[in-house]
Amino acid sequence: MKIDLHSHSTHSDGKETVAQIFQYAAEAGLDVLALTDHDTTAGWDEARTEAAKHGITFVPGIEITTKHHGVSVHMLAYLPDPTYEPLIQRLKEVRESRETRVERYVENLQTEYSKLTMDDVRATLSEEGKSPGRPHIADAMVNLGYFGHRNEVFAGPLDKGSVFHIPSDGIHTVEAVKLIRAAGGVPVMAHPMARAKGDLVITEKHREHFIEVIEAGLAGYEVHHREVGDLAREWLTGLALEFDLVLTGSSDYHGMTGKDNRLGENTTTLDMLKRIEAQGYGSAIQWA
Numbered sequence: 314m315k316i317d318l319h320s321h322s323t324h325s326d327g328k329e330t331v332a333q334i335f336q337y338a339a340e341a342g343l344d345v346l347a348l349t350d351h352d353t354t355a356g357w358d359e360a361r362t363e364a365a366k367h368g369i370t371f372v373p374g375i376e377i378t379t380k381h382h383g384v385s386v387h388m389l390a391y392l393p394d395p396t397y398e399p400l401i402q403r404l405k406e407v408r409e410s411r412e413t414r415v416e417r418y419v420e421n422l423q424t425e426y427s428k429l430t431m432d433d434v435r436a437t438l439s440e441e442g443k444s445p446g447r448p449h450i451a452d453a454m455v456n457l458g459y460f461g462h463r464n465e466v467f468a469g470p471l472d473k474g475s476v477f478h479i480p481s482d483g484i485h486t487v488e489a490v491k492l493i494r495a496a497g498g499v500p501v502m503a504h505p506m507a508r509a510k511g512d513l514v515i516t517e518k519h520r521e522h523f524i525e526v527i528e529a530g531l532a533g534y535e536v537h538h539r540e541v542g543d544l545a546r547e548w549l550t551g552l553a554l555e556f557d558l559v560l561t562g563s564s565d566y567h568g569m570t571g572k573d574n575r576l577g578e579n580t581t582t583l584d585m586l587k588r589i590e591a592q593g594y595g596s597a598i599q600w601a
């Protein structure tokens with residue numbers, strides 16, 4: 314069974330519609346796919362229809378923007394109740410804070426890229442009420458001819474080390490974990506310790522911070538992901554054994570031209586998916 318639990322559509326910063334993603338998922342031979350757009354459940358209904366068309370099992374999810382001790386942490390929420398009012402409210406606030414951050418980002422960038430306006434960024438948002446972020450700024454800059462591809466903008470002015478960078482906001486990670494549980498969902502940390510790869514030094518602080526989130530109700534983390542390095546994988550796997558956590562693997566697909574990640578490049582075992590299903594009661598997996 315080929316199970317991929319992390320993908321993005323045009324409802325957030327993916328380049329393809331939900332229909333296109335499920336078409337590609339079928340071509341890639343996936344049996345199970347989760348749609349996990351940033352801070353929104355807007356694509357779920359469409360995903361149910363498209364998944365059924367292709368005989369693919371659909372897992373409803375969200376990737377929630379959170380922050381822990383100054384570090385940006387992405388929290389996947391599987392199977393939460395999308396009608397749970399406190400969750401709806403917090404997601405709305407996070408989307409609004411994304412919007413404000415993008416506006417500030419654009420102001421920063423205008424000092425060097427004078428043609429760039431907020432309207433150019435808005436023009437790249439194809440869906441109503443979707444979650445804007447750096448990828449949309451990147452698309453706007455490509456459209457204006459400053460760069461040839463999203464990746465080049467991320468390697469340049471949108472890099473975290475760039476003078477233009479503004480970190481994302483988000484809810485406190487511990488609060489997010491509790492909120493997801495209260496909504497009947499299963500919180501799984503996305504790409505933990507991502508991109509730290511080579512220069513990662515794991516300290517007692519890491520352990521303290523992870524235990525804080527585990528004690529709040531974390532179910533597990535996405536250890537098999539292209540941005541999680543070998544050292545982190547090894548350490549996280551040890552911690553997962555100690556606390557009996559779920560380990561997942563996913564592509565974090567953003568479309569063929571959105572990011573290099575390809576559907577099914579990392580996968581989750583059926584056993585792990587069953588453990589997620591057993592803990593989630595806010596919404597259901599649509600089994601094919």
Ligand code: AMP
Nearest residue numbers: 326446447448463464467481567571572
């Ligand atoms: P933000 O959340 O606004 O800071 O933007 C970061 C998001 O952009 C992450 O979810 C990335 O997965 C996504 N992203 C999309 N395309 C790219 C790309 N080409 N390079 C890096 N990140 C990307």
Ligand code: ZN
Nearest residue numbers: 321326351567
């Ligand atoms: Zn994304």
Ligand code: FE
Nearest residue numbers: 376387503504
């Ligand atoms: Fe992420």
Ligand code: FE
Nearest residue numbers: 319321376565
């Ligand atoms: Fe993602």
